[in-house]
Amino acid sequence: MATKRETPLLDELMTGPWPSFVKEIKLSADDGKDAASDLLGVLEKSYNERIGHWKHGGIVGVMGYGGGVIGRYNDLPEEFPAVAHFHTIRVNQPSGWFYTADVLRKICDIWDKHGSGITNMHGSTGDMVLLGCNTDALEPVFAELTEIGFDLGGSGSDMRTPSCCCGEARCEWACYDTMAACHDITMHFQDELHRPAFPYKWKFKFSGCSNDCVASIARSDCSVIGTWSDDIQVDDAAIKEYADGKQVDIAQDVVRLCPTGCISFDGSKLAIDNADCVRCMHCINVMPKALAPGKERGATILIGAKAPIIGGALLASVMVPFLPMEAPYDDLKELAEAIWDLWGEHGKNRERVGEFIQRIGLGNFLEQIGLEPTPEMVAHPRTNPYIFFELGEEDGEE
Amino acid sequence: MATKRETPLLDELMTGPWPSFVKEIKLSADDGKDAASDLLGVLEKSYNERIGHWKHGGIVGVMGYGGGVIGRYNDLPEEFPAVAHFHTIRVNQPSGWFYTADVLRKICDIWDKHGSGITNMHGSTGDMVLLGCNTDALEPVFAELTEIGFDLGGSGSDMRTPSCCCGEARCEWACYDTMAACHDITMHFQDELHRPAFPYKWKFKFSGCSNDCVASIARSDCSVIGTWSDDIQVDDAAIKEYADGKQVDIAQDVVRLCPTGCISFDGSKLAIDNADCVRCMHCINVMPKALAPGKERGATILIGAKAPIIGGALLASVMVPFLPMEAPYDDLKELAEAIWDLWGEHGKNRERVGEFIQRIGLGNFLEQIGLEPTPEMVAHPRTNPYIFFELGEEDGEE
Amino acid sequence: MADRKTDIGPPHYEKFLPPIIKANYGKWKHHEIVKPGVLMHVGQSGDKLFSVRAATPRLVSTVTIRLFADIAEEFCDGHLRWTSRNNVEFLISDSSKVDPCVARLTKEGYPVGGTGPGITNIVHTQGWVHCHSAATDASGVVKAVMDELFPYFNDKKLPAKLRIAFACCLNMCGAVHCSDISILGVHRKAPVVNHEQMNKMCEIPSTVAACPTGAIRPATVDGNQSVEVIEEQCMFCANCYTVCPAMTLNDPINDGLSIWVGGKVSQARSEPMFSKLAIPFIPNEPPRWPTTVAAVKNIVEVYAAHANNYERMGEWIERIGWPRFFDMTGIEFTKLHIDDFSHAGETYQRSVHFKRV
Amino acid sequence: MADRKTDIGPPHYEKFLPPIIKANYGKWKHHEIVKPGVLMHVGQSGDKLFSVRAATPRLVSTVTIRLFADIAEEFCDGHLRWTSRNNVEFLISDSSKVDPCVARLTKEGYPVGGTGPGITNIVHTQGWVHCHSAATDASGVVKAVMDELFPYFNDKKLPAKLRIAFACCLNMCGAVHCSDISILGVHRKAPVVNHEQMNKMCEIPSTVAACPTGAIRPATVDGNQSVEVIEEQCMFCANCYTVCPAMTLNDPINDGLSIWVGGKVSQARSEPMFSKLAIPFIPNEPPRWPTTVAAVKNIVEVYAAHANNYERMGEWIERIGWPRFFDMTGIEFTKLHIDDFSHAGETYQRSVHFKRV
C-alpha cells in the first residue's frame, strides 16, 4: 500500500473545472502505486521549494534498441525511494491515436503490473508515454507490449515516432491517406526508429491538408502536407445555400479573407481564380459543404522544422512542391534515404537537418540529393550578390 | 590640342536616341582637353580587351581635408600620359541640385582651366563630380571653388555629402523643409564632412515623404523621411471630381491598393481610418488634388542603410518614429552625435553603423545613446527565447 | 530469447476503427459542430459520425484510462481516440447516445468542449513531474490557466481558434514557438558548475562547443579540470546542461515563466507564424501561478474584444500593429523584447509602415 | 595661406531658386504631368511652374553644361536643376516657353521625358571610365540599354514607375540593391595575388580579415610574405581588393553582368524591397552588350504586358509568384538563384503558400 503524503499545495490543484493531474496521480497512489505516492511527495517538495528534483538520465533501455526509453533519477532517492528510478517508456501509438476499450485495458494491465500507473496520453511527439518505472521493469514491459502488438517509439538521435492527423478516417479535407502513410513509413523504417544512427533526431509528421492539425510544419524534420494540383471543387447549389443562409457572410468571411484575393462572388455565384490560389484552405474551412480540395491530390513535402535549440526555431521549407502520395510511398522513402545518407555523412553531432541544409546551402543540398532546384522552394531568389560561381568548360579560364 | 584617337568601338555608342557619353568625352577632347582624348584611348582599349585600366588610388587631397578627392592612376601612363593621374573632385552640390546658368558657367571655367572638362552631374551620393585631373590641379581648383562659394564633398570614413529631394521647393507633399534641413546639417557638420574620423562612411539623406525620391531608406546611414502624425487631409469636393472624372477609378486604384485596407468609398465620399493608415502615400499619390498629408508634420528618422559589402545590404530601421523637423534641428543633431560617439568608440574599422547596431544589438544601442525602446522600432518582438536577462536588485540572487 | 519480438511497430490502426469509419473512410462529405465539443461528420453515404471530445489533463492514470474504456463501451462499442492536443474523443454512430455520453463525461469531471473558435487543451510537457531541465512545473500551470479560461473551452466563442502551448524550458517540447499564446519556462541564472564532477560526468570540449555564445571556457578550478562561464555572455539557453549534467541552471528564485503571442501553424489565410515575446518574466508562483494566469487571461480578453471573426491572435496583432498590442494589453515594451540573436536585424522596423498607437 | 577658405560648405540653395519657387515655397497645392517630361506644379496662389525634364548621360562635358546654361537663360531666366536620377530640369514660369524649350532640348539631343509611369534615367556608376574595381563599363551599358528602352522614357507608359540602376561591382555605388531592374557587374574569378607586391602594398592581417568567407590565409610564396586564396571558398566579393591593391579580380573573360529584379525604395503601397537575382551571368559584350540589352528588354516587356496599374515590378512578381516570373520570362532558375549567404534560410519557402506556374 502506497504511503499517504500530505500535499497541501498540490491539493489546491484538485479544485476547478479543468480535470486535475493531481487527482490522476492520487488515483494511481490510491490504486496502490508507491511510485505515484512518492511522485506526489517530490512534486509537493518542488512546489514548496520552486525547483525540480530530477537528475539527468543515464543510458537505460531495452536490449537491442537504442531508443524508446528516457532514463530518469530522483536526486532524493532516500526520501523518495519509489521514484529513485523513474524512467519513461515511449510506446508507438497507432496512427491517428485510435484505440478500442479492449486494447487500452491490456495496456493498463501491463502498466499497472510494472509501472507507476501514470501515463501521458500522449507525449508531444505522439507516443503513448508510460511515465515512471524501475530499470528492472523495462524488459518485462517491452516483452508484454510486443505480445499485445505494441512496440516502442523513438528517442535519441533516431527517427522519432511519426504521427499524423486522423485524415481520411474522419476528415473530408484529407488530400491523402495520412494514417496509411504514417503507418507505412513507421513500419518501413523500424530500424531507423529503434537504433539511433543519425546526427540528431528526425521527425516525420503527416497532415492531410494545410490546416496542419499535427503542427507538422513547425515540429517535424519532414512535414508531409496534403494539397491538390487542380482546381478547388465548387458546388454551386451549396454556395447558394450559404448565400441564402445566415451563418456565413461570403463577401466578408470568405472573399475578403482569401490571402490572394482570388475569389469573386456576385451574390450568388462564386468563382475562384485557381492560378492565384495558394491552397491555404480558408475558403474551404468556412464553407465545407460547398467547397472541397481539388481532385488531383497529393502532398507538399517540406523539410527541416525544429524548436529553437540552438540556432533558432525553423519552420520546414518546401522540398517537393507536389508529390502524389500513393502506397508504397517509394518517392518519399527514397527522398528520406537520400537525405539521411547525406546528413548522416556530413551532419554535425546534434545538428538537425534544417540547420544542416542552411549550413551547406539549399542549392548544394539539392545537388547532393539529386533534386532539381525550382522556384517553389524559395520565397524569393537571393538578394545578395555573393554568388559562388562554378566555372564550367565553356567559361574558359585565361 | 588633344591627340585625335581612333575609337571604332566607342563610336558605335554615338548613335541611338539616348544622349551619348562618348559624344560628351569627344566634346571635351575637341575642346582641347588632352585628358579627355586620352580617356577615349583608354576606354577604347578597355572595350577591346574587356578589362579596366585604372589602378587603386593613393592618398591625394587638398590641404587640411581628408576627403573630397578620389585618387586615381592609369596603369598605362606611357601610352596615356594625360590620364596618368586622373583624380576626381567631389564638389558639394547645393541642396536640391538647384543652379543658375551663371554659377554653372563659373564652375565650367574652373574645370576647363584645370581639369578634363568632364563631369558627372551628379555622383550617386549627390556631389557634383569633377572627373579627372592632375594632382597639381587639386589646390588651385579648391581655391577657385571656394572663391565662388563652393566647397568639397565627402569621401573616406567621414560624413558624406548629404542630399535631399527638392521638397518644399517644388513638391506639394513635402512634410518638412528637406532643403533647409540638408543645408543646415551640411553646414553644421563641416568638420565631420571634411575630416574623416569615423569607423566608416556616414550618409544623411532627406526625403520629404515616404515616396523617398532620394532613396534614403536604402542608401543612407541616417534617413530622414517626412511624415505626419494626424489625419490625411481630404478635400471632399475634389474627391467628387475624381469620382466623376475618368482618370482615376477610386475603388480599383485607391481603395483596393491601400496596403492596410483602411479607406472606404461609397461612390462619392471617401473615408480614411487614419489609425490604421501607415502613411504609405499611395492614395495621396493617385489623387494629389484631393488628398494631402496631415497638418502635424515632421519626419521619421531611420538609421543604418547600406549596400551589401560586406555583411549584406541593409535598409534603414526606425530610430525615432516621429520628430518635428524645426530649425535648428537640435534633436537630429544630438541624435547623430550620440550615435557617432558610441560608434566612434566601439565601431570596428569599416563597420557601417547599421552593422554596428546589429552586432551590439538594438536594445543595447538604444540604452547607450539614451533612447527609450518602443515597439515602433521593431517589425515584431523577438521570436527566439535567448534573452539576456539582466538581474536587478529585486531579483535577489540566491 | 529466440522468440523475442522486436521491430514489430505499432499495431495497424485499422483494427481500432469503428465500422462507420471503415465504411466512410476517405469518403466524408462535410462536418458541423453540433454543439461545443460535439462534431458531426457526414459521409457521402449519408452516414453520420458523432465525435464527443472531452478534456483530459494529459497526465492520466490507468484508473482513468479504464474509465474511458468503460464509457466508450457504453456509448460507442468501445471506440475512442485521442487528438493531437490530448483530448479524448468518443466516436459515436448512434445519435441518441451523444447527449448521454456528454452527460456522463461531464459528471466524471472530463468536460466536453474544445471544438471550433475557442480554446482547446494546452499542448504541454513534463515540468517538475519528470524533467531535469524544467524551469517550472508544466501540469500545474496548465491546470491553473485552463481553470480560468474554462468558459472558452466549452461555452464562450472567440474570434477564431486560440491555441495555447506550454514548455518548461527552452528545448520547447511543446510547440510553443508557433502558438497563439505560449507559456515558456525560463532560467535567468548562468549555469552553476559542479567543478568536482565536471571532468567525470562531461566531456569538456563538447561542453565548451555546446555554448552558442561562447560563454564557456575551459578552466582549472580548485585543481579540477573544469570550465568557467562568463556570466554576461550567458543567455540561459541550457544547451550546456543538456550536454553536461554538471552545469545546472535550475534556481528557485530566478526561474520563472515568459509569455509569447501570435504564433500559428495552420496555413489558413496567413502563412505559419512564430510566437513573439510579450512578457519576458513572471516568477514561479505555485500552486496556482496567479500572475501568469492573469497575464494570459488579459491577453485573451483583449483579443476577444477586438479581433475580427476568423482572425487568429497573430493575424489580429499584424493588423493592429505591435504598438497597439502593447498599448491595449498594458504590457510594457522593453529592451528585452528587441531581438539580439543571430538574425536580429531582420526584426527591426525597416519601413515607415508602422501603425501608431 | 592666411586667407585660405575652408569649411564654407555648399552655397545656400536660396540663391539659385527662381522667383516662382521662392514665392510658392512650401505652398504647392498639386501637380500634373502635362505631357511626357513636363510637370506642372500649381501653387496655393494659383501660380504655375513648369518643369521640363531632359535626359543626360550623366557624364557631361563642360561644353554641354554651358549649353544647358544657355538654354536655361533662353527659356527660364537661367534657372535649372538636376534630379536625383541625373536628369536636368528647366524651371519655367511662362507657359508659352514650354514647348519651345522641349523642342530645343530635343534638337540638341537631350530628349525630354522620364516622368510618370515609365522609365527614367539609369542611376549608375563609373565603370571603365574611372574605377579600378569595375567588372564592366557603366556608361556604355547604360547607353545601350536606354537606346533600346527609349520609348518608355518619353512615350510609352508602363503600369508604374520602373527604376533601373547599374553598378559595376559588388560595392554597388548605384542603388542596385533596391531597384525594379538592376544590372550589376560581377567577377567570377578568385583574386590573383601579386606576391611580390603584396607585403609592400598591403597589410597582410587586415587583408586576411577582410575576407568574409575566410578564403584568404597568410602564406609565403617564392620567398615573399604573402597570402593564398582558397578558390572554392571565394564568392568574388572583391572586399580583399578594396583593402589591398595587390589582389585583383578583374578578368576579361570571367567578368560580366548579372540582372536583378523587383526592388523598390518608395513606400507607396508596399514596403521597400530588395532586388532579387534574375540572371546570374551575362558576358561583357562591348560596345553594345546585346545579350544584356535583350534580357532587360524581355523583362520590361513581360512586366508591361502583365502587371496591373500602379504595380511596381516587385509587387507584380509578389502577386504572381516567382515560379510564374521565371516561367513567363523564360529565364532559367538554377542553384545560383538560391541564397547561400548568412541569412539564406530566411529565403526558403516556409509555407505551402506558393503559386503554381
Ligand code: SRM
Ligand atoms: C516527453 C516529451 C515532452 C512531453 O511531455 O510530451 C519530451 C521530453 C524531452 N525532450 Fe523533447 N520531448 C517531447 C517532444 C518534443 C517536441 C515536440 C514534437 O516532437 O512535436 C519538440 C519540438 C520539436 C522538435 O523536435 O524540434 C522537442 C524538442 C526537444 C529538444 C530540442 C530539439 C531541437 O532541435 O531544438 C530537446 C533537446 C535535446 O534533444 O537535447 C528535447 C529533449 C527532451 C528531453 C529528452 C530532455 C533532454 O534534455 O534530454 C525530455 C525528456 C523529458 C522527460 O524527462 O520525460 N526535446 N521535444 C515529448 C516526447 C514525447 C513523445 O515521444 O511523444
Ligand code: SRM
Ligand atoms: C563616385 C561614386 C559612383 C558614381 O559614379 O556616382 C562612387 C565611387 C566609388 N565608391 Fe561608392 N561611389 C558613389 C556612391 C556610392 C553609393 C550611393 C550613395 O551614396 O547613395 C553607395 C551605396 C550606398 C552606401 O553607402 O552603402 C556606395 C557604396 C560603396 C561601397 C560599399 C560600402 C558599403 O558599406 O557597402 C564602397 C566600398 C568602400 O567603401 O570601400 C564604395 C567605394 C567606392 C570607390 C571609392 C572605390 C573604392 O573601392 O575605393 C569608388 C571610386 C570610383 C572612382 O574611381 O571614381 N562605394 N557608393 C559615388 C559617389 C559620388 C558622389 O559623391 O556623389
Ligand code: SRM
Ligand atoms: C482532432 C484534430 C486532429 C487530430 O487528428 O487529432 C483536429 C480536427 C479538426 N480540425 Fe484541426 N484538429 C486538431 C488539431 C489542430 C491543430 C494542431 C494544434 O492545435 O496543435 C491545428 C493547427 C493550429 C494552429 O494553427 O496553431 C489545427 C488547425 C485547424 C484549422 C485552421 C484554423 C485556422 O483558422 O487557423 C481548421 C479549420 C477550421 O477550424 O475552420 C481545422 C479543422 C479541423 C476539423 C474541422 C477538420 C474536420 O473537418 O474534421 C476538425 C474539427 C475541428 C475542431 O475541433 O473545431 N483545424 N487543428 C485535432 C484536435 C485537437 C484538439 O483536441 O483540440
Ligand code: SRM
Ligand atoms: C525630381 C525627383 C526628386 C528630386 O528632387 O530630384 C522626383 C520628383 C517627383 N516624384 Fe519621385 N522624384 C525623383 C526620384 C524618385 C525616386 C528615387 C529614384 O528613383 O532613385 C523614387 C523612389 C523609386 C523607387 O521606389 O525605387 C521616387 C518615387 C516616387 C513615387 C513612388 C512611386 C511608386 O509608386 O512606388 C512617387 C509617387 C508617384 O509617382 O505617384 C513620386 C512622385 C514624384 C513627384 C510627382 C512629386 C511631386 O509632386 O512633385 C515628382 C514628379 C514625379 C515624376 O517624375 O513622375 N516619386 N521618385 C526625382 C526625379 C528622378 C528622375 O529624374 O527621374
Ligand code: SF4
Ligand atoms: S490536417 Fe486537414 S485533413 Fe487532417 S484533420 Fe486537419 S483539417 Fe482534416
Ligand code: SF4
Ligand atoms: S484556398 Fe485560400 S488562397 Fe485558395 S481560394 Fe481559398 S481562401 Fe483563397
Ligand code: SF4
Ligand atoms: S520625396 Fe516626397 S516630398 Fe520629396 S520630392 Fe518626392 S514626393 Fe515630393
Ligand code: SF4
Ligand atoms: S497613405 Fe497608404 S496606408 Fe494611408 S490611407 Fe493612403 S493608401 Fe492607405
Ligand code: SF4
Ligand atoms: S521543455 Fe525542457 S524541461 Fe520541459 S520536458 Fe522538454 S526538455 Fe524537459
Ligand code: SF4
Ligand atoms: S546556458 Fe547557454 S549561453 Fe549560458 S553558458 Fe550554457 S550554453 Fe552558454
Ligand code: SF4
Ligand atoms: S560600383 Fe564598384 S566599380 Fe563601380 S564605381 Fe563603385 S566601387 Fe567602382
Ligand code: SF4
Ligand atoms: S573576393 Fe571576397 S571572398 Fe574572394 S578572397 Fe577576396 S574577400 Fe574573400
